Amino acid sequence: MTAQALSGGFSNPPHQSSHAFRAILESFARPGTLLTIRGAQPPAPLSVAAGTALLTLADGTTPVHLAGDADCQPVRDWITFHIGAPLVAPQQAMFAIGRWESLAPLSRFHIGAPDYPDRAATLIVLMDGLSNSGAHLTGPGIATKTLLSLPEIAAFQDNAARFPLGLDFLFVAGNRVAGLPRSTKVEGA
Amino acid sequence: MYVAVKGGERAIDNAHAWLAAERRGDPSVPELSVTQIREQLKLAVNRVMAEGSLYDPDLAALAIKQARGDLIEAVFLIRAYRTTLPRFGASQPISTDAMAVDRRVSATFKDLPGGQILGPTFDYTHRLLDFKLAAEGESPTAHTAPADSAPVPHVTEFLNRDGLIETAEPSDTAPPDLTREPMELPADRALRLQAITRGDEGFILSMAYSTQRGYGRTHAFVGELRIGTVSVSMDIPELGFPIEIGEIEVTECETVNQFKGSKTEPPQFTRGYGLVFGQSERKAIAMSLVDRALRWKELGEDSIGAPAQDEEFVLMHCDNIQATGFLEHIKLPHYVDFQSELELVRRLRAEAMAAQEAAE
Amino acid sequence: MTEGANTGQRERQIWMSAIAKANPARLEELMPDLPPLTCLRPPEVGAVMVQGRIGATGAPFNLGEMTVTRCSVRLSDGTVGHGYAQGRDKPHALRAAVLDALMQTDQAAQVRTRILDVLTAKAELARALRAEKAAATKVDFFTMVRGEDA
Numbered sequence: 001m002t003a004q005a006l007s008g009g010f011s012n013p014p015h016q017s018s019h020a021f022r023a024i025l026e027s028f029a030r031p032g033t034l035l036t037i038r039g040a041q042p043p044a045p046l047s048v049a050a051g052t053a054l055l056t057l058a059d060g061t062t063p064v065h066l067a068g069d070a071d072c073q074p075v076r077d078w079i080t081f082h083i084g085a086p087l088v089a090p091q092q093a094m095f096a097i098g099r100w101e102s103l104a105p106l107s108r109f110h111i112g113a114p115d116y117p118d119r120a121a122t123l124i125v126l127m128d129g130l131s132n133s134g135a136h137l138t139g140p141g142i143a144t145k146t147l148l149s150l151p152e153i154a155a156f157q158d159n160a161a162r163f164p165l166g167l168d169f170l171f172v173a174g175n176r177v178a179g180l181p182r183s184t185k186v187e188g189a
Numbered sequence: 190m191y192v193a194v195k196g197g198e199r200a201i202d203n204a205h206a207w208l209a210a211e212r213r214g215d216p217s218v219p220e221l222s223v224t225q226i227r228e229q230l231k232l233a234v235n236r237v238m239a240e241g242s243l244y245d246p247d248l249a250a251l252a253i254k255q256a257r258g259d260l261i262e263a264v265f266l267i268r269a270y271r272t273t274l275p276r277f278g279a280s281q282p283i284s285t286d287a288m289a290v291d292r293r294v295s296a297t298f299k300d301l302p303g304g305q306i307l308g309p310t311f312d313y314t315h316r317l318l319d320f321k322l323a324a325e326g327e328s329p330t331a332h333t334a335p336a337d338s339a340p341v342p343h344v345t346e347f348l349n350r351d352g353l354i355e356t357a358e359p360s361d362t363a364p365p366d367l368t369r370e371p372m373e374l375p376a377d378r379a380l381r382l383q384a385i386t387r388g389d390e391g392f393i394l395s396m397a398y399s400t401q402r403g404y405g406r407t408h409a410f411v412g413e414l415r416i417g418t419v420s421v422s423m424d425i426p427e428l429g430f431p432i433e434i435g436e437i438e439v440t441e442c443e444t445v446n447q448f449k450g451s452k453t454e455p456p457q458f459t460r461g462y463g464l465v466f467g468q469s470e471r472k473a474i475a476m477s478l479v480d481r482a483l484r485w486k487e488l489g490e491d492s493i494g495a496p497a498q499d500e501e502f503v504l505m506h507c508d509n510i511q512a513t514g515f516l517e518h519i520k521l522p523h524y525v526d527f528q529s530e531l532e533l534v535r536r537l538r539a540e541a542m543a544a545q546e547a548a549e
Numbered sequence: 550m551t552e553g554a555n556t557g558q559r560e561r562q563i564w565m566s567a568i569a570k571a572n573p574a575r576l577e578e579l580m581p582d583l584p585p586l587t588c589l590r591p592p593e594v595g596a597v598m599v600q601g602r603i604g605a606t607g608a609p610f611n612l613g614e615m616t617v618t619r620c621s622v623r624l625s626d627g628t629v630g631h632g633y634a635q636g637r638d639k640p641h642a643l644r645a646a647v648l649d650a651l652m653q654t655d656q657a658a659q660v661r662t663r664i665l666d667v668l669t670a671k672a673e674l675a676r677a678l679r680a681e682k683a684a685a686t687k688v689d690f691f692t693m694v695r696g697e698d699a
Contacts, residue, residue: 006427006589006621006629013593060278061369080426081621082590084278244599244615245636274596277617282600282609289676291683299690307686333681343605357604364600364610378603379610386612417683420566421599421615427631430558433566434597434617435635443604464601466613 005077008041010055020056024170027179032137032146034130038175043074045126049172050097051078053124058095060084065093065109068102070126090121097124100151111165120167120182125151127173139184147189148178156186212257226250235438235467236260240509241267242368242387244437244466261389261509268510279363281422281431285441285464287340290417292468295344296410297445303341308416309468344413345443345460354445354458374501381483381504382476386465388507390472396497396507397475400482405495407481408447409461416440416468440465442473446481451489459488479503561652564665568648569633571668573641579664580644584651589629590621592639618642624650 010016016039023035042051058064064085066075079085090096090108103123112120127149135150139160148171150156159166159182166182180186213220227234227250237249241264249267256262292308295301307313309331321327348354364379372380385393400407420433442463450456461481463473482497492498506512568576596614603610620632620642630650634641651660 003623003627003629006623009590011588011591013591060276084426239613242613243596244613247636248616271596271614274594274614274616276614277595277597277619279598279611280600280615282602283612285601285605289680291679292686305688305690306683307688308683309686331682332685333678334685334687336677336680336684338680345604357602357607359602359606360608362608364608366598366611368611368614379608382601382603383611420570421597421635422566423597423633425631425633427621428561430562432562432569432633434569434633435615436570437599437615439601439612441605460604462604464612 002074002077004043004074005081008043008051008078009082010039013055016052017056020052024053024056024177024179027170027177028141028168028181029179030141031139031180031184032132032142032148032178034132034176034178036175037177043072043078045069045072045099046075046078046097047126047172048175049177050124050126052175053170053172053177054079054085054095054097055082057122058083058085060086062094063088063092065090065096065098065121067096067098070098070102093121095122095124097126099126104155106155106159106167109167111162111167114165117164120165122168122170124170124172127151127171130171130173130176130178134189136187136189137180137184138187141181142184148180150180150186153186153188156180156184160185212255221254223247223250223254226253232468233258233260235469236390236472237263237267239466239469239472240264240387240389241271243267243271261513265510265513278423278426280434281424283419283421283437283439285415285419285439286343288415288417288419288439288441290341290415291438292416292470293341293413294411294415295413297412298344298347301344301347303337303339341415343443345445348412348445348458352457355454355460357460357462372504374504376500376504378480378484378487381500382462382464382480384504384507385476385479386463386472389509389512390469390475392507392509393475393479394471396482396503397478399495400478400497405482405485405493405498407444407461407478409444409478409481410446411474411477412443412445412460414440414442414470414474416470438467440467440469440473442470442477444474444477444481448488453489459484561649564652564661565631565633565645565649567665567669567672568645569635570672571634571641571645572671573634573636573638575668575671576641576644576664579667580648583644583647585625586622586647586650588620588643589623590619592618592620592642594618594637594639620646622646622650624654626654628653 020037020039023037027033027035037049037052040048040051040055062085064079065088076087079087093109096103096109103125109121109123110119112118131149132147133149135148135153137146137148163182168182169180171178227246230253233253234246234249237252237260238244238246241249248270252263252266255266290306292310293303293306295305345354349356367380367383372384418436418438421435421437422431423434424431444461446459446461448457448459459481461477463476463480465473465476479497483500483503485492485498496502595617597617598614599612600609601612602608616637618634618637618639618641621629623629628650630646632642632645632649634645648660648664
């Protein structure tokens with residue numbers, strides 16, 4: 001295992017993971033709100049926010065799928081050392097991480113079961129940038145309407161239509177994060 | 190209708206302060222240290238580790254001190270603490286073959302390789318109170334004899350050779366974990382054993398005793414009971430190989446059960462299995478009896494409807510923390526629920542009396 | 550993997566295992582000072598699910614967890630060490646990681662005699678004493694029968 005894989009974890013895990021967890025919770029409670037999380041220095045192509053989200057949410061009991069160029073040896077080693085999560089195919093994943101194009105088709109991921117809608121995958125989407133522009137979001141946690149620069153519209157409409165089943169999305173770019181739970185309604189600009 | 194009420198903070202604070210003072214007891218008596226509990230109340234510590242499902246003698250001793258010796262309350266504290274720990278992974282299955290045995294007895298074979306080793310047992314004591322212990326300052330020593338360092342084979346291996354006992358085939362299927370996923374019934378044997386090993390000793394004991402008295406009899410003998418320490422190994426992802434991460438004391442019991450054969454199985458001996466943290470002999474024996482009783486379906490036996498054969502009855506009621514939580518919640522304020530019950534009873538009474546008057 | 554690498558791995562398994570099971574107070578006595586280091590993973594207390602096997606040899610099941618503390622460090626010369634220790638003692642895990650690193654440097658021989666051998670001897674002594682106490686409680690049915698010969 002290379003030196004790069006062994007560095008870049010939290011220096012103070014209890015505090016940093018609590019802060020990141022609070023921010024991620026907030027991002028799902030207030031869909032579309034841009035929040036900052038930091039603490040991790042993961043290997044490329046993972047951003048600070050992507051690594052921080054993984055360190056905070058995943059552990060040895062949460063299978064992770066690496067999609068596209070996120071599936072590279074440095075990332076695999078980094079996750080193995082810092083998180084210990086099993087790296088798996090999309091069908092077994094509780095978390096998946098990658099660029100939007102490489103996560104498709106979304107039908108490969110678990111959307112939960114009627115008895116246990118919580119057993120659905122959460123997709124961490126690597127973005128080049130995030131801004132409050134583009135798609136219109138409405139629904140629980142949004143006072144009137146908010147905007148978020150989503151990579152497309154239809155996939156999120158289909159996903160919301162399956163509520164209470166469905167996927168949850170966390171968009172990350174740099175040290176910014178925004179949540180899009182399955183309960184949010186998405187419309188084009 | 191729910192009515193939110195506030196208040197009682199001062200009463201609660203004062204109750205807790207008094208609790209702390211009562212815990213300490215008479216200040217003229219020296220305070221009990223956690224290490225004293227760990228070393229001198231070891232079997233209580235073992236029980237708290239087994240039912241708390243966390244091997245850490247210092248923590249269990251602390252929990253016993255904090256709980257004023259209420260072992261179920263101590264188990265509750267340990268269960269709460271363990272939820273705060275990140276899970277590094279699962280160990281490799283421990284090898285009880287390689288156990289450094291303190292005790293090893295068999296009720297089925299007198300002369301077995303490795304011998305009958307009594308260990309530090311209460312057996313053969315006369316259960317007379319020893320008033321010498323009331324005087325302090327004793328420091329008894331144990332006798333020693335030259336030891337044989339050869340591993341001690343399991344008794345069931347001898348019966349295995351003759352094909353007279355069912356075998357336990359090795360496998361590496363990842364077992365279900367009831368601390369991560371809610372228990373779903375029917376449970377497989379691995380899930381049942383996890384539930385029973387952390388279950389209440391008194392409950393498991395009573396279930397086992399009921400099978401001996403005829404409620405789902407399994408004709409059990411203790412093939413072997415062993416207590417001792419085993420190493421725990423775990424694969425370390427960053428190294429790519431396993432290392433030993435510690436050493437734990439466990440009690441293991443294997444029963445040999447008479448079995449006349451069934452629609453699916455030939456006549457042979459069958460086995461029940463018990464494995465518990467610490468020196469916990471009663472629990473391990475009881476566990477192996479309950480394990481065997483619950484296997485009726487797999488072995489093609491008939492259920493006679495005995496409690497110990499009823500998986501749901503055993504597994505859903507053996508956890509003393511779940512049981513305590515549900516039992517004791519009824520002492521907490523239910524003012525509104527009770528108010529509605531009161532109104533209902535008053536109305537029913539009024540109606541009944543009116544009906545009676547009308548009839549007269 | 551070459552034979553040399555296998556031997557190296559086996560040795561490392563042995564020293565890491567010995568340190569994991571060491572008494573933290575004893576380890577601190579033997580190793581009061583630590584070299585300059587960077588924590589790659591600061592000492593972290595966690596749990597490991599201990600598994601048993603059904604019928605001692607069959608399928609695995611979950612017996613319960615145990616507390617474990619782990620730590621990873623890098624010495625100033627770049628050597629990386631990983632430490633695992635039973636229990637919740639953070640200095641124990643930190644020392645375990647430092648020892649693992651030092652054992653990969655030219656200080657290995659010295660560390661082995663000053664620290665590892667002492668720990669191993671102590672553990673072996675405790676194990677032997679316990680085995681001797683157990684041996685004293687072994688029932689010898691033959692001796693009872695042969696009592697007349699004595």
